[in-house]
Amino acid sequence: MTTADSEFAEHEPHRKKRRDTRPKWRATTILTVRHKGKVALGGDGQVSYGNAIIKADTRKIRWILENKALVGFAGSTADAFALLERFEARAKDFPGNITRAATELARDWRTDRILRRLEAMMIVVNDEYSLLITGQGDVVQPSDGIIGIGSGGQYAQAAARGLAKHSKLSAAEIVRESLLIASEIDVFTNSNIVVEECSCAK
Numbered sequence: 001m002t003t004a005d006s007e008f009a010e011h012e013p014h015r016k017k018r019r020d021t022r023p024k025w026r027a028t029t030i031l032t033v034r035h036k037g038k039v040a041l042g043g044d045g046q047v048s049y050g051n052a053i054i055k056a057d058t059r060k061i062r063w064i065l066e067n068k069a070l071v072g073f074a075g076s077t078a079d080a081f082a083l084l085e086r087f088e089a090r091a092k093d094f095p096g097n098i099t100r101a102a103t104e105l106a107r108d109w110r111t112d113r114i115l116r117r118l119e120a121m122m123i124v125v126n127d128e129y130s131l132l133i134t135g136q137g138d139v140v141q142p143s144d145g146i147i148g149i150g151s152g153g154q155y156a157q158a159a160a161r162g163l164a165k166h167s168k169l170s171a172a173e174i175v176r177e178s179l180l181i182a183s184e185i186d187v188f189t190n191s192n193i194v195v196e197e198c199s200c201a202k
Contacts, residue, residue, distance in 0.1 A: 030042070123147050
């Protein structure tokens with residue numbers, strides 16, 4: 001540690017962290033389920049700013065790469081679109097290698113001064129992979145193929161795990177029912193739900 005670093009560390013504890021009191025943009029719940037040869041990705045339509053509902057029918061699910069992959073995002077809508085564009089660019093840099101593209105995006109997100117200020121999370125799925133990408137540089141592939149993000153993500157994910165184990169519903173039906181359950185619990189999730197589905201690789 002240099003002298004300058006030492007002096008900064010010495011005085012850092014005395015600096016007060018400014019509290020961010022601005023209202024938060026919330027673009028709520030996204031869920032993916034991989035089940036019975038299909039992978040489905042769905043999301044509700046509500047966007048809230050603080051305690052106010054700004055829009056009830058926002059589409060948070062996008063087909064990309066000539067309909068070869070699906071992306072869902074939660075968080076600030078503008079930030080999510082910025083990340084979506086960056087991910088598409090990375091995916092074109094590594095055609096056919098969605099995990100490499102996700103890893104590169106996560107690295108950029110963590111290290112780029114502008115990107116790391118973006119407040120969003122992403123789920124990316126294709127016929128082979130279901131990936132969670134976070135701003136902390138994480139790329140996670142769950143063993144059960146079920147991921148929930150956003151303010152109602154945990155409720156939707158818990159419901160999906162139960163339905164996958166104890167029902168005969170398809171992947172798309174599980175996603176829709178789980179999001180409806182989340183909408184009954186989480187005030188930032190509504191019942192205006194969009195679900196997309198594709199076949200898994202054999």
